[in-house]
Every structure is written in structure tokens, then in C-alpha cells.
Amino acid sequence: MDTDVAVSLTADGVTVDASDAALLRAVDSEGSLNAAATALGRSYSRAHKRLTVLEETLGSLVERERGGAGGGGSVLTDRGRELLTQFARVHTVVSGTAAADxxxxxxxxxxxxxxxxxxxxxxxxxxxxxxxxxxxxxxxxxxxxxxxxxxxxxxxxxxxxxxxxxxxxxxxxxxxxxxxxxxxxxxxxxxxxxxxxxxxxxxxxxxxxxxxxxxxxxxxxxxxxxxxxxxxxxxxx
Amino acid sequence: MDTDVAVSLTADGVTVDASDAALLRAVDSEGSLNAAATALGRSYSRAHKRLTVLEETLGSLVERERGGAGGGGSVLTDRGRELLTQFARVHTVVSGTAAADxxxxxxxxxxxxxxxxxxxxxxxxxxxxxxxxxxxxxxxxxxxxxxxxxxxxxxxxxxxxxxxxxxxxxxxxxxxxxxxxxxxxxxxxxxxxxxxxxxxxxxxxxxxxxxxxxxxxxxxxxxxxxxxxxxxxxxxx
DNA sequence: CCCCGTTATGTTGGGAGTGATATAACGATG
DNA sequence: CATCGTTATATCACTCCCAACATAACGGGG
Incomplete structure (x- = not known):
């Protein structure tokens, strides 16, 4: 009977859960929202829609550019990266105590x-x-x-x-x-x-x-x- | 940006989440599975099905009797109550650290x-x-x-x-x-x-x-x- | 013997979320 | 100027989950 926790950060009605954090992390490593979505096995349309919903209240999280050499791409903004680190810290702390007796x-x-x-x-x-x-x-x-x-x-x-x-x-x-x-x-x-x-x-x-x-x-x-x-x-x- | 956590205990493929714990708690206070489900605003059929699934792998959690004076009723077994206290303890510990800086x-x-x-x-x-x-x-x-x-x-x-x-x-x-x-x-x-x-x-x-x-x-x-x-x-x- | 509220079980319809698909706009590169 | 992979947006169909409903069995009490 081991315990596991699902962490989420919420502000102004929007809640950022683990899958959202994973999406941001994938954008950071893949360089594009499209690649990030496929890497996670999720559909691009949903990922895009979710991201816009998040940004609607949290501000710009991903700098997106379309057109250009490789067709464009997406990069995390400072705010996006900050959100990611905050989530990671809370996650490690909480899951750490969840693992303790x-x-x-x-x-x-x-x-x-x-x-x-x-x-x-x-x-x-x-x-x-x-x-x-x-x-x-x-x-x-x-x-x-x-x-x-x-x-x-x-x-x-x-x-x-x-x-x-x-x-x-x-x-x-x-x-x-x-x-x-x-x-x-x-x-x-x-x-x-x-x-x-x-x-x-x-x-x-x-x-x-x-x-x-x-x-x-x-x-x-x-x-x-x-x-x-x-x-x-x-x-x- | 406040953090909240969803605790769940898992064993042998089944995971007991907060709503499951709430169901058991309601059964304990209401005295019947039917009353518990309606008290929680959930359908009886679903609650019953969920309970049987849980008991399938966790053993008997609720002693159920049908017929009789009031039509019957349900009481938590020792195992059910034990599961409930374990969940509550983990919940308070985890949500406690989630609230801390x-x-x-x-x-x-x-x-x-x-x-x-x-x-x-x-x-x-x-x-x-x-x-x-x-x-x-x-x-x-x-x-x-x-x-x-x-x-x-x-x-x-x-x-x-x-x-x-x-x-x-x-x-x-x-x-x-x-x-x-x-x-x-x-x-x-x-x-x-x-x-x-x-x-x-x-x-x-x-x-x-x-x-x-x-x-x-x-x-x-x-x-x-x-x-x-x-x-x-x-x-x- | 009937009544009542519960347990037990199955079916059905609706709603939310999501994958899949289609289409347009974009803009640096060659 | 054509290419290409991306962003942006909309629609459709599918699946999963759940409330709602229906029906049967149960058994002590009046």
C-alpha cells in the first residue's frame, strides 16, 4: 500500500497539473509545441488549446514563432521557466514526504x-x-x-x-x-x-x-x- | 499560486483516492451505502460498483446487510476503518507540507x-x-x-x-x-x-x-x- | 402476508474530454 | 518565388465516465 500524490498549482481558477508541466518541459527540450505534443503522445490541437488557456490567466509562458527557416518554433519565456521550476520544487518536496514513513x-x-x-x-x-x-x-x-x-x-x-x-x-x-x-x-x-x-x-x-x-x-x-x-x-x- | 495535492493509496493495481475515502467516511456516518451516495451527490449504482471493485482486491471494507427492519444497512469493517485512518494520516501529512514554504x-x-x-x-x-x-x-x-x-x-x-x-x-x-x-x-x-x-x-x-x-x-x-x-x-x- | 428501505445488477442516455483531420497563415531560406 | 515545418483555428467522431432509471432480491416488523 504505497502512497502517491498528484501535485498541482492553482491561480485565478486555472490549475497547472503534472501534464501541463510535462508539456512545458517538452516544449523546452523539443523546441516546438508540435514536437512536444507528439513526443508526449498527445494531439497538437489539444496541447495548443491547453497552452492558450493557461496563458490566458498566467501570462505568456511560451514564445511562439511561425514561419521562417524551420517553420518556426517555440521557446519557454522566463515566466514559463519559473513556473516549471516552482512546480518541480513543490513536486520533489511533496513526493519526498509522501515516500517517508x-x-x-x-x-x-x-x-x-x-x-x-x-x-x-x-x-x-x-x-x-x-x-x-x-x-x-x-x-x-x-x-x-x-x-x-x-x-x-x-x-x-x-x-x-x-x-x-x-x-x-x-x-x-x-x-x-x-x-x-x-x-x-x-x-x-x-x-x-x-x-x-x-x-x-x-x-x-x-x-x-x-x-x-x-x-x-x-x-x-x-x-x-x-x-x-x-x-x-x-x-x- | 497556492499548491494543492491529491493523495491516493495504491495496492495491487487499485488506487484509493480522496473520493473513495469520502465514500467510506459517508458510509460510516450515514449507516448505509445508499444514504452515503446521495449524501455525496453521487449515484448509488456507481458507488456500489466502485465499492465492489475496491473490495475485489482489498478485501471486505463494508459489512452490508439487506432486508430487515430499516431495509438493511452497511457498516465499515475493521479493515475499512483502518484504510480510512491510514488515508487520513497520509493526507494530513502531505497536505501539511504542501502548505509549508x-x-x-x-x-x-x-x-x-x-x-x-x-x-x-x-x-x-x-x-x-x-x-x-x-x-x-x-x-x-x-x-x-x-x-x-x-x-x-x-x-x-x-x-x-x-x-x-x-x-x-x-x-x-x-x-x-x-x-x-x-x-x-x-x-x-x-x-x-x-x-x-x-x-x-x-x-x-x-x-x-x-x-x-x-x-x-x-x-x-x-x-x-x-x-x-x-x-x-x-x-x- | 404485506410493507418498506436497503442491497444487488443491468441498461441507457448525456456530457466532458480528446484524438484525428482539415485548412489557412506565416516567414526565413534557398 | 516556391518550399517547408511550424503556429493557429475549427470541426467531427470516438471514447470514457457517470447520473438516471429500471428491476429483482432480501428480510424484519406491523
């Missing part, structure tokens, strides 16, 4: 101020933020919630390194013990039992794992930023 | 071992991992790359807190100065100039901002995990 901790809300929520859980005190979601009834004190984050957002520390806690950002801090280590390709997934219902997977580099000398049974402290964790009502699950 | 730093690869890449950048040395992406030609030494991550993955520290660096995971560490502070709803976006082409936005809680006493002009150290940052070839943008 998900951590879910359940607790009850003790306090809320603004978007910041503090919750009690078997693993300890949790700080996280609410994301102004789609159909998300706002979280309130006393609610049963789950705090979700990704395995790559968690940092591991030696259990006695408490002194530096005050010098950095306020962070979640869970004590636990290593239950499993899975290292491959320079990256290690450390499974940590923090007292929650389910052990927590943590993604670290092999270098970090070696430096901390982590083996099953070792005590560790797992920390993560409050802004990297999201709070949702349990009913919403 | 994207940080992009450009550099050139100096070394690679496994999925871990070390790159040189104007801001300093960067460590990040390659994500086994779609059409991603693997990154190699000498390549011009961009390292992308989200603003919520970056931690801020006082500039003189260097001593604790060795006790925690190997991390990226960029010195810089605060150029802007935007605090609202208990969450602050700190813009930091780290020497890169573009200043870096960092998302912290208002409490952290107050503790570190961050104001424009102040020196800070921005740190982030290597496993939270992705490397992509520059041509791929």
Missing part, C-alpha cells in the same frame, strides 16, 4: 493558543500546530487528537544531552529505547519505542547512526519541531 | 555515498538525500543540484551553541542573519539570509521566537536534518 501519536488537547496546540500523550507532552484544513473543525481543549508527522522530521540525541534543550527552538522531546535498526544505502530507519501504542520510525543518516552508536535496546531521546507536526481531531480519521 | 538551495555535488549526498553551496556545506524519483537520473559528483526542503523542517539556534552539535544527528548547519519576522496565530515565519541567492524562510513557534529573542539583524544558526532535504539535478527543474 508516517508517525501518528494520539493524545488529548490540554491547551491551545493560536495555531499551536499542546496535548498529553502516553509518550509525554506533545506540541504541534493545526493546519487550516479542508473540513477540519478546529481542535479544542479536551479533544482527542492525533499528532502526525514524518519519520524524517525526527532527530535522535543521546539521552543525557539535556543541557542544550534551552538554547534551541522549543521542541518535542520523547524518551525511548531503540527496538530495531534497518540500515541501507547510507540511510537508517531507527524504530524507537517511546511509550506510545506503536513504535516510532525515525529516519537518520548512516553517519548519525554510527556516531550515536545506536543498537536495539539503547536508550535515546527523539525530538521534533512543533511546526513539523500536525494536529487533527480523532473523529476526522 | 519551500526552501531551495543550489550547489554542486562533492561526494555521494548511497542515497546521501554532500554538496557545496554559497551558504556552506549541504547534506541531503536523493529520493528514488520518477524520471530522476541519479545525481553524481560534480553535478549542479538544488537541495529542497520545507520551512517547517529547519531549526533555529543561538549562534554560540556550537558545543551540542556533536551530540546529535549529523545536521546541516547554516549561519545567517534574520532579515524579517512575521508572527501570527502563535506561529512565526523567520526569514534568514544564509548567503544563498534567496533568503530562507523558517517556521517556528511564537514561543521559540520569543525565547531566542529574534529580531531583524540578529545572527542565528539554521540547522536541518539531511534526511529532511532532497537533492535533485538542476536540469530537472
Amino acid at each position: 508516517v508517525i501518528a501519536l494520539s493524545g488529548t488537547v490540554r491547551e491551545r493558543s493560536g495555531r499551536l496546540v499542546t496535548a498529553e500523550s502516553p509518550a509525554g507532552e506533545l506540541h504541534a500546530i493545526v493546519v487550516g484544513g479542508d473540513r477540519d473543525p478546529s481542535v479544542d481543549t479536551g479533544d482527542d487528537v492525533t499528532v502526525t508527522l514524518t519519520a524524517d522530521a525526527v532527530t535522535l540525541q543521546e539521552p543525557d544531552a539535556t543541557l542544550s534543550a534551552t538554547r534551541t527552538s522549543a521542541r518535542n522531546r520523547l524518551r525511548g529505547t531503540v527496538t530495531a535498526v534497518d540500515e541501507r544505502d547510507g540511510v537508517a530507519t531507527i524504530t524507537v519505542d517511546v511509550g506510545a501504542a506503536t513504535p516510532v520510525p525515525v529516519l537518520v543518516t548512516a553517519a548519525s547512526r554510527a556516531r550515536l552508536d545506536l543498537e536495539p535496546g539503547d536508550p535515546v531521546v527523539a525530538t521534533f519541531k512543533a511546526t513539523a507536526a500536525r494536529v487533527t481531531r480523532l473523529s476526522e480519521e | 519551500v526552501i531551495a538551495l543550489s550547489g554542486t555535488v562533492r561526494e555521494r555515498s548511497g542515497r546521501l549526498v554532500t554538496a557545496e553551496s554559497p551558504a556552506g556545506e549541504l547534506h541531503a538525500i536523493v529520493v528514488g524519483g520518477d524520471r530522476d537520473p541519479s545525481v553524481d559528483t560534480g553535478d549542479d543540484v538544488t537541495v529542497t526542503l520545507t520551512a517547517d523542517a529547519v531549526t533555529l539556534q543561538e549562534p554560540d551553541a556550537t558545543l551540542s552539535a556533536t551530540r546529535t544527528s549529523a545536521r546541516n548547519r547554516l549561519r545567517g542573519t534574520v532579515t524579517a519576522v512575521d508572527e501570527r496565530d502563535g506561529v512565526a515565519t523567520i526569514t534568514v539570509d544564509v548567503g544563498a541567492a534567496t533568503p530562507v524562510p523558517v517556521l517556528v513557534t511564537a514561543a521559540s521566537r520569543a525565547r531566542l529573542d529574534l529580531e531583524p539583524g540578529d545572527p542565528v544558526v539554521a540547522t536541518f536534518k539531511a534526511t529532511a532535504a532532497r537533492v535533485t539535478r538542476l536540469s530537472e527543474e
